[in-house]
Amino acid sequence: MKIATFNINNVVKRLDNLIDWLAEAEPDVVCLQELKAEQGAFPAEPLAQLGYNAVWKGQRSWNGVAILAREAEPIVTRTALPGDPADTQARYIEAAVNGVLVASLYQPNGNPRPGPKFDYKLAWFERLIAHAEDLRSSGAPVVLAGDYNVVPTEADIYQPHSWADDALLQPEVRAAYQRLLDQGWSDALRQLHPTGPLWTFWAYLRNRWPSDKGLRLDHLLLTPDLADRLVEAGVDRWARGEQEASDHAPTWIRLAD
Numbered sequence: 001m002k003i004a005t006f007n008i009n010n011v012v013k014r015l016d017n018l019i020d021w022l023a024e025a026e027p028d029v030v031c032l033q034e035l036k037a038e039q040g041a042f043p044a045e046p047l048a049q050l051g052y053n054a055v056w057k058g059q060r061s062w063n064g065v066a067i068l069a070r071e072a073e074p075i076v077t078r079t080a081l082p083g084d085p086a087d088t089q090a091r092y093i094e095a096a097v098n099g100v101l102v103a104s105l106y107q108p109n110g111n112p113r114p115g116p117k118f119d120y121k122l123a124w125f126e127r128l129i130a131h132a133e134d135l136r137s138s139g140a141p142v143v144l145a146g147d148y149n150v151v152p153t154e155a156d157i158y159q160p161h162s163w164a165d166d167a168l169l170q171p172e173v174r175a176a177y178q179r180l181l182d183q184g185w186s187d188a189l190r191q192l193h194p195t196g197p198l199w200t201f202w203a204y205l206r207n208r209w210p211s212d213k214g215l216r217l218d219h220l221l222l223t224p225d226l227a228d229r230l231v232e233a234g235v236d237r238w239a240r241g242e243q244e245a246s247d248h249a250p251t252w253i254r255l256a257d
Contacts, residue, residue, distance in 0.1 A: 031104030035064025083127035110167030
């Protein structure tokens with residue numbers, strides 16, 4: 001089973017990019033973030049023609065998450081992160097696909113900080129940690145995949161000091177990510193590639209893609225049973241170099257049967 005996460009950064013605008021990548025990479029399950037499309041605007045039909053069934057939670061102009069499954073029907077278990085019924089931002093969806101529970105999540109960016117956006121990021125993270133513990137304790141095989149908007153360590157960014165004030169690198173954010181791992185989750189990419197750069201995001205500004213000044217923001221966390229089945233993981237960097245590309249690249253894992 002090949003499972004990928006991809007912040008598509010506008011699924012309607014970049015539908016051709018998505019279709020090209022799906023045809024080339026042939027993932028079995030895809031978690032999408034930042035759809036930037038309201039519920040009725042999601043391009044379900046073109047994806048179905050490629051063999052991908054989809055469930056999604058859209059939102060006009062920003063946010064939005066989806067799960068695609070190739071030749072399978074994702075069974076939705078949750079369309080919002082629990083813990084705050086007043087939170088209407090479309091940032092979390094969860095579905096069962098072929099015996100694996102998969103979550104697509106889009107963590108708040110948190111900038112500018114300090115301020116309400118950073119406070120919301122931390123509060124959202126606390127809700128994720130609580131729900132992740134419930135999922136892990138259930139004994140189900142689970143993948144938490146998405147744009148975490150967290151640079152876990154200094155090894156996950158090309159130049160830490162230039163981002164020192166950014167919400168993505170703050171100590172409390174990194175500590176929250178580590179608390180997730182401490183529950184027993186495995187960071188799949190680092191499990192197989194413990195050293196070296198694994199950029200998944202290159203900003204549009206300041207020539208950062210051509211100069212390979214990237215960050216690792218997109219993560220797939222696995223329960224122990226799935227971590228034992230992990231055989232391959234990588235980043236499809238080529239997709240970032242395509243015309244009209246997202247500023248993120250698809251990030252993926254492969255699990256043994």
